[in-house]
Amino acid sequence: MAKSTIVTRTTLAFVIALATSAFPLAINARDDVPTDISSLENPVTLEDTEIRYYTRQFKGKCARCHGPDGKGGSEPVEPPLVPPADLTDAAYMTTRTDGQLFFQIMQGGGERCAMPAFGPESDHAWSEEKVWHMVAYVRRFAAGGGTP
Numbered sequence: 341m342a343k344s345t346i347v348t349r350t351t352l353a354f355v356i357a358l359a360t361s362a363f364p365l366a367i368n369a370r371d372d373v374p375t376d377i378s379s380l381e382n383p384v385t386l387e388d389t390e391i392r393y394y395t396r397q398f399k400g401k402c403a404r405c406h407g408p409d410g411k412g413g414s415e416p417v418e419p420p421l422v423p424p425a426d427l428t429d430a431a432y433m434t435t436r437t438d439g440q441l442f443f444q445i446m447q448g449g450g451e452r453c454a455m456p457a458f459g460p461e462s463d464h465a466w467s468e469e470k471v472w473h474m475v476a477y478v479r480r481f482a483a484g485g486g487t488p
């Protein structure tokens with residue numbers, strides 16, 4: 341085998357190894373949201389009178405990972421698991437659709453994330469309507485620039 345072929349193969353193997361090791365560092369746990377769900381828009385609006393209830397839900401069931409302020413960072417995670425994203429980061433959150441947030445809360449984190457599922461089929465058995473309300477609540481972290 342010519343020396344240059346060996347060098348090329350070694351370089352290729354190195355590039356592939358680098359690309360594969362970078363994969364678990366992707367910030368979103370779920371890149372498998374079906375397009376008909378990711379394109380959904382939130383059908384509900386969160387009334388002012390409902391905020392207190394969803395704040396309690398978030399503090400009780402989500403804050404141990406996402407932090408009470410949505411900034412995350414409360415639990416250390418080892419790759420290939422991904423840490424919770426900063427939900428107050430408006431630039432990042434505009435890249436996430438309502439449908440993607442809905443799917444994640446419904447189905448949980450999948451293989452690369454310890455987030456449990458909250459939808460009707462899960463142990464938490466939240467209705468779809470309740471999940472949509474939580475999507476609206478989560479949006480407030482970035483929209484209000486801080487704690488809802």
Ligand code: HEC
Pocket residue numbers: 367368369370397398401402403404405406422423424425426436440441442444445449453454455456458474478
């Ligand atoms: C065991 C830890 C854990 C718990 C509990 C948890 N999450 Fe998560 N959540 C994560 C991780 C890790 C991710 C993946 C990184 C990410 O996308 O933020 C995630 C992702 C999300 C996303 C998607 C954000 C995005 O980047 O697209 C939403 C929305 C979300 N969580 C909402 C909630 C809500 C609401 C609750 C409570 C009802 C909750 N989570 C409970 C760990 C958790």
